[in-house]
Amino acid sequence: MLLKEEIEEYRKFGERIVREAGKILLEHKKNFKIEKRKKDFFDIATDADREVEEYLITKIKKQYPHHSTLAEESGLNYQPSDFQWIIDPLDGTKEYIRNSPYYGTILALEFQKKPIFGLFYQPEINNTAITAKGLGTIYNGSKYQVSNEKTLLKSFINIRVPDTRLDNTVLTSYMDVLNKIIRKSYRVRSETWDIQALVFVSIGDLEGFAIPIVTDKFGPRWHDVVAGFLMVEEAGGKVTDIYGHPITNQDLSKGIVASNKRIHNQLLNLVEPLRLKGYNTDRQ
Structure with missing residues (x-):
């Protein structure tokens, strides 16, 4: 300790x-x-x-x-x-x-x-x-907490836009989840970097962040996101894989879901089709 x-x-x-x-x-x-x-x-x-x-x-x-x-x-x-x-x-x-x-x-x-x-x-x-x-999360000298929003329909969600590094089958499944998030949330955003999106969740500018599929060719590496994970948690939020389990041992292979905690289960429900199809059981 x-x-x-x-x-x-x-x-x-x-x-x-x-x-x-x-x-x-x-x-x-x-x-x-x-x-x-x-x-x-x-x-x-x-x-x-x-x-x-x-x-x-x-x-x-x-x-x-x-x-x-x-x-x-x-x-x-x-x-x-x-x-x-x-x-x-x-x-x-x-x-x-x-x-x-x-x-x-x-x-x-x-x-x-x-x-x-x-x-x-x-x-x-x-x-x-x-x-x-x-010690909390500080952005430009001020201490912040995550958003208090409890409803996904009123939430801003960041999701990484997929690209051709995913094969056609996986890309189709990813787009299905993206479509659900678009329809079930207030607005979807896509920040340039994953760390910036995690910062925005931690200071309440976003309610959630998701990368439902991470492969060897697509998605962040540990150095891209670990600081952001702690920022979200220290600001009162939650970070898990798409199964709702903590992300440990620098293993991102089961995707990423970060949120203000209040909408976390709602976000997890939207990525359920990927869990049922067995994606993210290994890095592809």
Whole structure:
């Protein structure tokens, strides 16, 4: 069991190094270089991704040499420790290279495989969402709670729009669920990043968020969402898979449903056809 004072120390340290990392992103935006392409033409990494990741890992290793790190570009640096830092150096790389201001860095810390700290910082627009276990969720300096709305028909729901990375059968099932959510909620939105949607749930701008199918080719990775999961929970919300079970062991294979808790079961009922068809029993 960690003391609040210990968690607060990690929070302050994490916020400090991410703000410094933001300066690297701003400087590189003037003359970034694409260093590698991944699975598709627009799935890329820049020198800014690499330098921010290296900076954060260096700072973490200096301060906490026995902690593990799991980073988007370099992967796992394992240490026999209860602590693991999760790093996404540049979330929104596609926006970054197109000169959009909507990108940022995500940092989280897990203790015994459960998140205790999370942060999403957008340096160009100076937006900061930060959370820590037992300390609540703070957005741009103010503490927030999830929405009080109890009715799905009055709710704003964010759902990731599917694409051709899903095969035709799975895509059809996904669209069936999307159609149900459109018809049963007040409005459906689709934010650019999953972390931003989770932030919006945590501060009450959205009532719910769903990615009912996650595969190896489609959907977020742990570094994209774990900080947001803690933000939602610390603001009074709920995060589960499509079966209503807690998401554990960095396993997103059974989809994601996050909400203000009050409409959670209503959202789960809409993804029931996917449960009956057996999707998300394994990453596809």
